[in-house]
Amino acid sequence: MLDFEEELKKFKPIPDTSEVAGAIYDRDLTDMVDILKEMVKEKR
Template sequence: MINFDEEIKNYEPSLEIEEAESAIYSHDLTDVTDIIAQLLREQDKRQGELR
């Protein structure tokens, strides 16, 4: 029978997962709210130019 507590003690995450995690967290990714905010700023700028 598998002793889960013992298996957890021996667990080591693979390097690939750690490398992927650091790559993901080190990049400043643009999300939907950033895109919407940029579009609104551009729209405000264009409307200001028309006035």
């Protein structure tokens, strides 16, 4: 049996299009190449 309250927590509000900028800034764009660069940099 589903727990209604718990299931409800899974649903998040949909951001408005005016919040796209914020969403972009919040987006973590770090990838593995960036990590690799960091690792090589630290090694040297």
